[in-house]
Every structure is written in C-alpha cells, then in structure tokens.
Amino acid sequence: MTVKFILRLKKLKKISFLLLLLPSIVLASIPVQNTPIPGGIAVIDFESNNEKPTAFYNNIPLYVQHIKDQHWQVLVGIPLMEKLGKKSIKVQDSLARSFDFEVTEHNYTEQYITLKGKKKKYVNPNLAHMDRINKERPILSNARKIFSNNTVSDGLFTRPVNGVTTSPFGLKRFYNKQPRRPHTGLDYAGDIGTPIKAPADGKVILSGKYFFNGNAVFLDHGQGLISVYIHMNKRLVKQGQHIKQGDLIGTIGQTGRATGPHLHWGIYLNQTVINPNLLICK
Ligand code: ZN
Secondary structure (H helix, E strand, C coil): CCHHHHHHHHHHHHHHHHHHHHHHHHCCCCCCCCECCCCCEEEEEEECCCCCCEEEECCEECEEEEEECCEEEEEEECCCCCCCEEEEEEEECCCEEEEEEEECCCCCCEEEECCCHHHHHHCCCCHHHHHHHHHHHHHHHHHHCCCCCCCCCCCCECCCCCCCECCCCCCEEEECCEECCCCCCEEEECCCCCEEECCCCEEEEEEEEECCCEEEEEEECCCCCEEEEEEEEEECCCCCCEECCCCEEEEEECCCCCCCCEEEEEEEECCEEECHHHHECC
C-alpha cells in the first residue's frame, strides 16, 4: 500500500465517522404528536436564536427540544385532572413570551377491581402501613421532581417488555367499589421473571421497595422526563447508574398493590403523569 492510499483511507474513515455522528445532531429530539388532552402532551413550536431557551407551565420547567436551525419545540405534560380550555406556557430566551394551547376532552373508561384477603391492606391500609406510606411518599415525589440536563436517545422510546398491554393508561379505577386515582401508566402482562428493558438512555434515580409500588426503578431521561417501573420481581440496576436503551433493568413481578404479575410502566413529564403510548412507535 502506498502512503497516499493509506492517507486517503484515513480521510474516508474520518468522513464516515462524521456521517455517523450527523443523524444524532439533526434528530436529537423525540417526534411526539400534539395530543392536548388530559394525560396527553401538548407540542408547542417556537422560534429562537438562543442556545438554550427554557419554558414553564404553572412555574414547573418543561422539556424543550431543538428541531432545526431556529426551530424549537416544547413538550407539555397535561395532568389527568386538568380542567379543559385555554392554557398558556412561558418561554424564556432573550425575551419572555407566552404561548397558548387548548386542552380538549377525552373520556377514559372505568374499571372495577376487587382485592381480597391479604391484598385488602392496599385498599384500606392500617396505621403501621400508613406510617410507611407517609415516609415513602416524599421519596417518590422528590424523584419525580428531578430536572436534569441528561439527554435521551434520539427518536421514540422502545417498549420495555415484549408483552400485551392489559390495562391502558387513564382508566378511572374503583378498588372494592371505592374510587381511587385513575390508572397512571400502562400495564404489560408477563410471567414472573420476564426481562424489562430500558426504553431509552437514562440514569437510575431510584431503585427500592415501596408499599404500593413494590420493587420499583425510576429512570431520568433529562429535562423532567422520567420513566417508572413498578411491581418488579427483581431490580437489576443501582441508583446513580447510567444505562443505555435496551439495557436490562429488572424483571416482571407482582410486588406491592398488584393483583397478578405485570409491569406497570409510567412516564412523567413536568412532574405530570402522561400516556406512555405517546412516546413509543405505533
Ligand atoms: Zn398499572
């Protein structure tokens, strides 16, 4: 081989390396569809010359992504209990602006669940259980309030489990005929021990065992985008660990308030639980 040829090869390698990097620069965003319903995501586009504009809804920081050139996008998680009608977000770059959006109606179906025997404690917990629940509550809610500069993998999320979904997001739930919070996630049925894989890059911000959630793992994907995995049999990651899309994080179980083995998968955006289906490929 001549020196000239080797040099040319090196140059080619450099170019293909750059080409490999290019898609991540252009597509460093999640292609979410505008779904401005309770439990949905409002997608708001705006222009900015700023390097890192910020946005807020009810003073809570929002997920802001760069699309192309001056084109930016805000993803706003809408609470399941949000009143319908006109809402507005604040965008802050060199100037302060506000953008309006409209929350429209969506009717989620009702579900009645009966818990018997030992599982009854999850409907009417006793004093000792209440003590534990009250101790765990701030740990769980503080984890959901984390707003970091971590970044997710490009594109949509992958499914954490290759199973069928048994309970959709947003179901209005009644436990032993008593109204409780609506279903705040997506349930995947599966045998105990079925692997659960990270749907996107992230950092483990919580890994522990809790009264209602059982064995649970929380992943931070950056800018207030957090995914949670509950009722697990085994947790296979530790707090502080960085993980890649597709990494094994645990297995399906039925720990905590679960009537059978399944994964409850929840997604939070701006401290608001939203439909995980909005972030994955259809
Ligand atoms: Zn669930």
